[in-house]
Amino acid sequence: MDHQTFSTLLDRYLRGDLSREEAARLMDSLHDEDMRRQWESAVGGLLENKAMHGLSDPARMDAVRRSIMAGKAPARQTQPILKRLIRYAAAAAVLLSATLTTVYLFRQASQNRQQAAIPVHAGALIPGGDKAILTLADGSRITLDTAGNGAIASQGNVQVIKLNSGQLAYNTDASGKGGGISYNTLSTPKGGQFRIILPDGSNVWLNAASSLRFPTAFSGKTREVQLNGEAYFEVAKNPAMPFTVKVNEMAVQVLGTHFNVMAYKDENSIQTTLLEGAVNIQHGAQAMLLKPGQQARLSAAGKMTLNDRVDVEEVTAWKNGYFHFNHESLEGVMRQIGRWYDAEVTYEGDIPAREFGGKIERSSSVTEVMKILELSKVRYRIEGKKIVITP
Incomplete structure (x- = not known):
């Protein structure tokens, strides 16, 4: 069975929408290792939801899991396996929806259905893409998502080039024209992201609603840039010229490394996450x-703390094209959704506290994302470019 057919059948199975013949065919997929892992994820998630089925004993849950994956009913169960599994699957569908995992696993199978079901009032909210504005030293602005490839600006002896891949690069002009160092600013709107190769060869991915100020050429004893919002850095190594990212009064100092800085003003803290190498964080005397x-x-109070159990995949998910939530609050989820779909998010009344976990591709429609939240009892309405969360 190919993966597209499997995903389609499993999607329908979780909704209790399969014939006996189709269900038997799906059961045969347990012999395929990749497909078995998807089964494990669905069944394992269900069994960990105590409120749904009351199986609080870990040994009992493990026995049920192993029994299901072995294709037979658990001990002391008298119902036929097909009916029993359908009950598990129906409950699993609710759990997987609540954790946003359904779209991640079954997006390809449901994409056409979702596109056909998008209501007209949600048309103003579309997934983000490669959008940015480059502000040159003289104040002129270049809209990069509509600019053609090739040289798009010249500043002194430096050319600004838009590559075929869509990213921005800086090259020294061989003509030898003079000129002092000037500063440019790359800004992404809500619903935008962009990648740039800095003059020293460092790569920077800029997330939505962010800006990076940098010189057109690095000179002296340090390389310094200023960030607002969020960016992922892969810094070119140069021990003689350390690289510094300034965020308000905080400085991230490196020689050559991979790290992510999240510094949105509407978040509770500035977060610097290291993936490779070493960085030194400084804030005042800290x-x-x-x-x-x-x-x-x-x-926000200026206190610095260390988290040594961070999920780096979650932190860099935006760069790799998806949302990744791990015990994230509804407000935290909606802040990310608002930035990526260029939506204003408001709340009416008292919204119960809750947490979410799972993955969903950032190319999904806003309706697809919000319908998943709705299955977890999140009520909402979309008014143009506004998402209103209601009790």
């Missing part, structure tokens, strides 16, 4: 040296 897999958090 300093912190990070190792790979660690994260420094600077609170």
Whole structure:
């Protein structure tokens, strides 16, 4: 069975919409290792939801899981396996929806249905893409998503080039024209992202609603850029010229490394997460040296703390094209959705506190995302470019 057919059948199975013959065919997929892992994910998630089925004993849950995956009913169960599994699957569908995992697993199978079902009032909200504005030293602005490839600006002896891949690069002009160092600013709107190769060869991915100010050429004893919002850095190594990212009064100092800085003004803290190499975080008299897999958090009150159990996949998910939530609050989820779909998010009345987990592709429609939240009892309405969360 190919993966598209399997995903379609499993999607319908979780909704209790399969014939006996189709269900038997799906059961045969347990012999395929990749497809079995998807089964494990669905069944495992169900069994961990105690409120749904009351199986609080870990040994009992494990026995049920192993029995299902072995294709037979658990001990002391008298119902036929097909009916029993349909009950598990129906409950699993609710759980998977609540954790946003359904779209991640079954997006390809449901994409056409979702596109056909998008209501007219949601048409103003579309997934983000490669959008940015480059502000040159003289104040002129270039809209990069509509600019053609090739040289798009010249500043002194530096040419600004838009590559075929869509990213921005800076090259020294061989003509030898003079000129001092000037500063440019790359800005992404809500619903935008962009990648740039800095003059020293460092790669920077800029997330939505962010800006990066940098010189057109690095000189002297340090390389310094200024960030607002969020960016992922892969810094070119140059021990003689350390690289510094300034965020308000905080500085991230590196020689050559991979790290992510999240510094949105509407978030509770500035988060610097290290993936490779080493970075030194400084804020006033406070300093912190990070190792790979660690994260420094600077609170609004100016206190710096260390998180050494960070999920780096979650932190860099935006760069890789998807949302990744792990015990994220509804407000945190909606902040990310608002930035990516260029939506204003408002709340009416008292909204119950809740947490979400799972993955969903950022290319999904806003309706697709919000319908998943709706299955977890999140009520909402879309008014043009506004998403209103209601009790």
